[in-house]
Amino acid sequence: MFKNALRLSVGLATILAATPTFAQTEIAWWHAMDAELGQKLEAIAQGFNDSQDEFVVVPSYKGTYPETLTAAIAAFRANEQPAIVQVYEVGTGTMMAAKGAINPVYQLMEAAGEPWDPSAFLAPVTGYYSDTDGNILSMPFNSSTPIMYYNKDVFEKAGLDPETPPKTWAELEAMSRQIMESGAAPCGFTSGWITWIQTENLSAIHDQPYGTLENGFGGLGSEFTFNGPVQVKHWGNLKKWADEGLFEYGGPVGGGDAPPKFYAQECAMYMNSSGSRAGVIANSKEFEVGFAPLPYYDDVIAEPKNSIIGGATLWALNGKDPEVYKGVAQFFTYLSSPEVQATWHQGTGYLPITYAAYDLGKEQGYYDANPGADIAINQITRGTPTANSKGVRFGNLTQARTVVDEEFEAMLSGSKTAQEALDSAVERGNQILRDFEAANS
Amino acid sequence: MQTKRTIFPNKLLPYVLLAPQLAVTLIFFIWPAAQAVKSSFEREDPFGFRTTFIWFENYTRLFSEPGYVNSLGKTAIFAVSVTLLSMSLSLLLAVAVNRVLKTNRVYTTLLVWPYAVAPVVVGILWWFMFNPTIGIGPYMLRGLGIDWNHRIDGTQAMILVVMAASWKQISYNFLFFVAGLQSVPQSLTEAAAIDGAGPFKRFWTIVFPLLSPTTFFLLIVNINYAMFDTFGLIDATTNGGPNQATNILVYKVYADGFLGLNIGSSAAQSVVLMLIVIVLTAIQFRYVERRVQY
Numbered sequence: 001m002f003k004n005a006l007r008l009s010v011g012l013a014t015i016l017a018a019t020p021t022f023a024q025t026e027i028a029w030w031h032a033m034d035a036e037l038g039q040k041l042e043a044i045a046q047g048f049n050d051s052q053d054e055f056v057v058v059p060s061y062k063g064t065y066p067e068t069l070t071a072a073i074a075a076f077r078a079n080e081q082p083a084i085v086q087v088y089e090v091g092t093g094t095m096m097a098a099k100g101a102i103n104p105v106y107q108l109m110e111a112a113g114e115p116w117d118p119s120a121f122l123a124p125v126t127g128y129y130s131d132t133d134g135n136i137l138s139m140p141f142n143s144s145t146p147i148m149y150y151n152k153d154v155f156e157k158a159g160l161d162p163e164t165p166p167k168t169w170a171e172l173e174a175m176s177r178q179i180m181e182s183g184a185a186p187c188g189f190t191s192g193w194i195t196w197i198q199t200e201n202l203s204a205i206h207d208q209p210y211g212t213l214e215n216g217f218g219g220l221g222s223e224f225t226f227n228g229p230v231q232v233k234h235w236g237n238l239k240k241w242a243d244e245g246l247f248e249y250g251g252p253v254g255g256g257d258a259p260p261k262f263y264a265q266e267c268a269m270y271m272n273s274s275g276s277r278a279g280v281i282a283n284s285k286e287f288e289v290g291f292a293p294l295p296y297y298d299d300v301i302a303e304p305k306n307s308i309i310g311g312a313t314l315w316a317l318n319g320k321d322p323e324v325y326k327g328v329a330q331f332f333t334y335l336s337s338p339e340v341q342a343t344w345h346q347g348t349g350y351l352p353i354t355y356a357a358y359d360l361g362k363e364q365g366y367y368d369a370n371p372g373a374d375i376a377i378n379q380i381t382r383g384t385p386t387a388n389s390k391g392v393r394f395g396n397l398t399q400a401r402t403v404v405d406e407e408f409e410a411m412l413s414g415s416k417t418a419q420e421a422l423d424s425a426v427e428r429g430n431q432i433l434r435d436f437e438a439a440n441s
Numbered sequence: 442m443q444t445k446r447t448i449f450p451n452k453l454l455p456y457v458l459l460a461p462q463l464a465v466t467l468i469f470f471i472w473p474a475a476q477a478v479k480s481s482f483e484r485e486d487p488f489g490f491r492t493t494f495i496w497f498e499n500y501t502r503l504f505s506e507p508g509y510v511n512s513l514g515k516t517a518i519f520a521v522s523v524t525l526l527s528m529s530l531s532l533l534l535a536v537a538v539n540r541v542l543k544t545n546r547v548y549t550t551l552l553v554w555p556y557a558v559a560p561v562v563v564g565i566l567w568w569f570m571f572n573p574t575i576g577i578g579p580y581m582l583r584g585l586g587i588d589w590n591h592r593i594d595g596t597q598a599m600i601l602v603v604m605a606a607s608w609k610q611i612s613y614n615f616l617f618f619v620a621g622l623q624s625v626p627q628s629l630t631e632a633a634a635i636d637g638a639g640p641f642k643r644f645w646t647i648v649f650p651l652l653s654p655t656t657f658f659l660l661i662v663n664i665n666y667a668m669f670d671t672f673g674l675i676d677a678t679t680n681g682g683p684n685q686a687t688n689i690l691v692y693k694v695y696a697d698g699f700l701g702l703n704i705g706s707s708a709a710q711s712v713v714l715m716l717i718v719i720v721l722t723a724i725q726f727r728y729v730e731r732r733v734q735y
Binding site: 066067069070073076077094097098099100101248249250251252253257260261264266396398399402405406407409410412413415435438439440 | 493
């Protein structure tokens, strides 16, 4: 028995060892997409592998976004890094500062002689992932922006028009109140990502600075400034609405308790990433979902600015053979082709990263057949982006966001006012930025 | 006591026999621990390109940081509560099971089950039961007029993680207490009963003092458990929140190091934790090995 097993394994090892001799260059791709998203991602890799026989892209799931980033960093330090790693937008500052670790995508494409036209990508996408000279450093992959989902059935029950979601926060407040008072649902709205949606995007939409030096795009010496009057007003409102029950808090970071509140029809409206679309549709079999842009304060801004990006990009890590990077470049070209992008965008709710993919979707009649599917694109491309709405780029942003979450919770529990909480978040956040600056200069 | 001495003439053999164990200890404990000590004196970017030796700055900053001082306090509250709750409940259960003659095996088996559940699963289980939206716990508490939302209320969050951590540890304590109770000589309790001592008096004056070695051993084990083995549970239940209300030391090491990528500070925190373990282990060896005097 044992001998047979031994013989078998020796045989297998011989076969395995023999395979790479006539072979294909392997490209490891570490990612953080699980469940349906993971399957769709693997389908992309499979599609690329089938399209040519020189390279094999091998996707591996490495856990959540932070876990994937940590794994890639640890692997890099041990010289075992993958060729491609998916890093969420929060890690962008960290990756950009690690100049020796990354192979910038614009250089990579040029070296491999692959076509590369930054203007083909949606402007807010390229803006977010470019360095100060306008070069794109990482390959846009799954980009999203927050939108609002609402329960049409509850709207109807409350005597509201299910086709008219609230445009402004004032309308949202009035409608939430009507929903609660009519007994249609016990809560008006909830939200994932207090940091990203109710603070960073809120600032962008209302053209308020989040930090100095163009929200951190201008260098490591930037400081947070998100304790301005608009943010204070909004946080104060959230606290007031939470006390009245109009708003229910879904927890820190991504707000894991928010989706069930919406799915269980407890809260009538729900703000989260456009990438949650597939999940929302799958979990709302009992009621009809509507989609809407994020609300804004019409007394602050008449024409709301564009919202900002979330999601992740693909970074090529240094230290591999030139042959591997040639494969990476080819894969990136495949990945950004309109067909692949349109399929990915339509299947997941992430943004189409190129205009061509968006146009393809229009041609296919996708947006007519799926009303609301273009809300995210329209919202992120509306108006002319300003320095305040281009996005945020800070090192150690994960820690800074933790601080924002903690201060938000302190405000909800009543131990701090909105102004105190935001002041303290800015002060603690600046300390974190100084640490990053010290460690990276 | 008389011992037999066996003489091994081979000088090399003992070292060869020890080598595997030493290798494991060196590779999996000493080496990483040394790395942690080294990192704790450095400031470094995540990728390790720029490393600056900064002496004790990581440590001094740590103890001047309100978040860390808070974490120390939360850890103390958490460890003491978990230890007290799980030990008293398991002692109660052990005494109860010890009095049941026929079915005590069934009870013992059932009571041991939670120990087989992984900490993360325990966390998810309790997270689910007490989820402010969909959990059955908050639903029933609402009927009693209690508004349960551990996402906002720090005290409730602490109560939740203490309950979850204790629930899991009860099984372990229970087993030791049952074994301890069975080694209490029947004749002593019988003699006391003949002298007219009631069950309560018999327990406190005879059984409980005789159990003290077990109790002391469990005390150390439970404190260790609460401080170091509950990471998965916290991660799955509260993520250290709200507003750091359940951010115990071992979770903070993870959050700062793995999520925040602040390796220097995280390493310094691990070294502090390591010192705490060393002290606890020393206490255990010094007192438990010598047996508790009573």
